[in-house]
Amino acid sequence: MKSETSTPTGEFTLRLSATRRGARLARLLAVQQLHDWGVTGPAAEAAELVVAELATNAVRHGRVPGRDFEVRMELDDDHVRIELSDARGERRPAPVRNPDEGGYGLLLVAALASAWGVKDRCVGKTVWATVPLAPRRPVGTG
Numbered sequence: 001m002k003s004e005t006s007t008p009t010g011e012f013t014l015r016l017s018a019t020r021r022g023a024r025l026a027r028l029l030a031v032q033q034l035h036d037w038g039v040t041g042p043a044a045e046a047a048e049l050v051v052a053e054l055a056t057n058a059v060r061h062g063r064v065p066g067r068d069f070e071v072r073m074e075l076d077d078d079h080v081r082i083e084l085s086d087a088r089g090e091r092r093p094a095p096v097r098n099p100d101e102g103g104y105g106l107l108l109v110a111a112l113a114s115a116w117g118v119k120d121r122c123v124g125k126t127v128w129a130t131v132p133l134a135p136r137r138p139v140g141t142g
Contacts, residue, residue: 010037010075018063018086023055026071030082037075043133046112047073047080050129053105054084057093062086062124079114080131087124 012033016022030051034044051071058069064087072083095110096103109116113129120126 012071012073014071015068016071018059018067018069020059022069023052023059026055026069026084027052030071030073033073034080039075039080039133043080043131047082047131050082050109050112050131051084053109054082054127054129057105057127058084058086061091061093062088064088064124067124078133080133081128082131083126083128085121085124085126089120089123089125092118092125093127 012030014026014029016025027048031044031048034040034047039047051073055069055071062069067087069087070083070085072085074081093106095106106116109129112131114132116127116129118125118127
């Protein structure tokens with residue numbers, strides 16, 4: 001069952017089944033919401049990739065049969081905060097230091113987001129990332 005909330009204040013919440021199809025829908029509906037908010041270009045592409053990676057992780061590593069996962073985005077003046085919540089609090093994400101055929105997801109999230117982390121919930125956990133709307137300038141320029 002899908003429930004979706006979108007408000008003019010810049011908040012978007014979506015619950016989807018913890019399946020590959022649910023992860024794909026999370027990405028597609030997040031892209032549509034970003035477009036509706038007027039977020040385009042590199043910022044929208046970065047946010048799309050972050051949603052895709054976090055949703056995939058929620059489905060692969062945070063899935064509990066019969067439980068949904070939740071996507072939440074909040075638009076602010078200079079960033080989009082993305083949150084993915086799942087039901088497996090004991091499975092904490094950690095970037096892989098030497099990825100082989102997989103394990104690049106959180107490295108990608110760390111590269112695209114200005115910050116990311118994990119917070120506990122009553123049931124499960126929330127992995128969040130903050131994606132800047134303007135490109136970050138390398139240190140020492142400007």
